[in-house]
Amino acid sequence: MAEERIADIEEVPEDSTLLFTVREGFDEKEVVLVRLNGDIAAWRNFCPHWTDVRLDKGSGAEFRDGEVVCTRHGATFEPDSGHCTYGPCEGSYLEEVDVEVRDGGVYLAEDHYEFDHVGPKSDRDLSSGRIGFSGN
Numbered sequence: 414m415a416e417e418r419i420a421d422i423e424e425v426p427e428d429s430t431l432l433f434t435v436r437e438g439f440d441e442k443e444v445v446l447v448r449l450n451g452d453i454a455a456w457r458n459f460c461p462h463w464t465d466v467r468l469d470k471g472s473g474a475e476f477r478d479g480e481v482v483c484t485r486h487g488a489t490f491e492p493d494s495g496h497c498t499y500g501p502c503e504g505s506y507l508e509e510v511d512v513e514v515r516d517g518g519v520y521l522a523e524d525h526y527e528f529d530h531v532g533p534k535s536d537r538d539l540s541s542g543r544i545g546f547s548g549n
C-alpha cells in the first residue's frame with residue numbers, strides 16, 4: 414500500500430486546522446488535522462449539530478481559548494477528545510479519524526480511507542473562487 418503521508422507535523426497550525434480530503438470508494442470526505450502538545454488529532458470536518466456545516470471552510474477552523482469553534486452557532490470542541498463542551502450539541506463528539514505521527518510526518522491510519530489531497534473536496538467552491546476542472 415502506498416504511503417499515506419498527509420503533511421509534515423510542522424505544516425499543521427497551532428491555533429487552527431489543516432484541511433485534507435480522503436477518498437472512500439467514489440466518495441470524497443474532508444478531515445481536519447489539529448496540533449496537540451507533541452501530537453496530532455484528526456476529525457471529520459463537520460459539526461455534530463448540523464452535519465452539513467463544516468468546521469474548516471477552507472482556510473482553517475476558528476479556535477478560541479484552545480478549543481475548536483463552530484462559527485454557525487458557537488459550539489466549542491476540545492481538540493484532543495473532540496468533545497463538545499458548549500453549544501447546541503454539548504456532550505456530543507466530533508468523528509475521529511485515525512492518524513499516526515512518525516518521522517516528522519502525519520500519516521493516515523484508517524484502512525477504509527485513502528488519502529487524496531491537502532485542501533477541500535474537489536467539488537466545492539472556495540470563497541476565493543471556483544476550483545477549475547480544466548487543470549489550469
Ligand code: FES
Binds near residue numbers: 466484
Ligand atoms: S452547526 Fe455547529 S453549532 Fe450549530
